[in-house]
Amino acid sequence: MEDKTKIQLTAAEISATWTQYINDTLTVCIVGHFLKKVEDPEVRPILEFSLNQAKSNISYLTELFQKEKFAIPVGFTEEDVKPDAPRLFSDVFVLAYLRNMSILGMAASSVALGMVTRPDIVKFHKNILKAAVGLQDLSRDLMLKQGTYVRPPTLSVPDQVDFVKRQHFLSGLMGDIRPLTSIEISHLFKNVETNTIGKTLIIGFAQVAENEDVKQYLLRGRQIAQKHIDLFSHILTQEDLPAPMLWDTGITNTSNPVFSDKLIMFHISAMIAAGIGNYGAAISASPRRDLGIRYASLLPEISLYAEDGANIMIKHGWLEEPPQAVDRKHLIKDK
Structure with missing residues (x-):
């Protein structure tokens, strides 16, 4: 066999x-x-x-x-x-x-x-x-x-099945805006939670980073994460729904180097990539127009942040190259 x-x-x-x-x-x-x-x-x-x-x-x-x-x-x-x-x-x-x-x-x-x-x-x-x-x-x-697990918001269990009857279900930019669906709430809650964990990780890494490029990059990331946390939390609280707690108190006061700057940059880059995926999933699951527009407006910002992170890693020789296809044109040219 x-x-x-x-x-x-x-x-x-x-x-x-x-x-x-x-x-x-x-x-x-x-x-x-x-x-x-x-x-x-x-x-x-x-x-x-x-x-x-x-x-x-x-x-x-x-x-x-x-x-x-x-x-x-x-x-x-x-x-x-x-x-x-x-x-x-x-x-x-x-x-x-x-x-x-x-x-x-x-x-x-x-x-x-x-x-x-x-x-x-x-x-x-x-x-x-x-x-x-x-x-x-x-x-x-x-x-x-x-007692440290923050559960997503609870909703009333539906007592009947209903179908969308008006285009109003897709609106959200002006006028009478419908309440958030359970799916939209779940994505907003999860994106607050992941940005909160990411922000805490960034602050801790910024305290112990040694390279000035890395420190400045992390400080910028902290601002971006906080901006996204505030935005998603505001959408939830507007509808009297709770947002996840912050974890800033989970950081000690040490400034001694713990992890290499190479490791720090890779880890943050990986979390940014995961965040971009989360936003894409949220867009596909959020039919209310204002939500899709808000998620979409944030993607260029974090994509540019990810690119700048890659440039820092390339500059310092930290970015390990993934396996690639054979460059046939190069082989033919050099023959």
């Missing part, structure tokens, strides 16, 4: 495994530091779960890359974290951070599973999805237990 693992990797499989390796090396650095500084005994096993899964993934991928003669990415190493640095974030924030990362992990593995086909790669991403769900369960359950 044919060995299915000898099938050449597709572009989707190369992309998914390369990206997973980079992300897991980042996780080892971040979570490894958190684990050394954790004080809450209930948070410790969740950090250990996340760290062990990342190390297991790296081990599997290293073996896969060697077998496929696939150049092993550099990613992030022990040089990107200062083991003896003081703690930067509180255990309460670390728990919220882990939950947010589990959501990103579930999304990424689901996308990968929709494109990969080789059985061993499919199995690998199924395991990643299972682990991400496990991390979500562990972090959510502890947050609920400790």
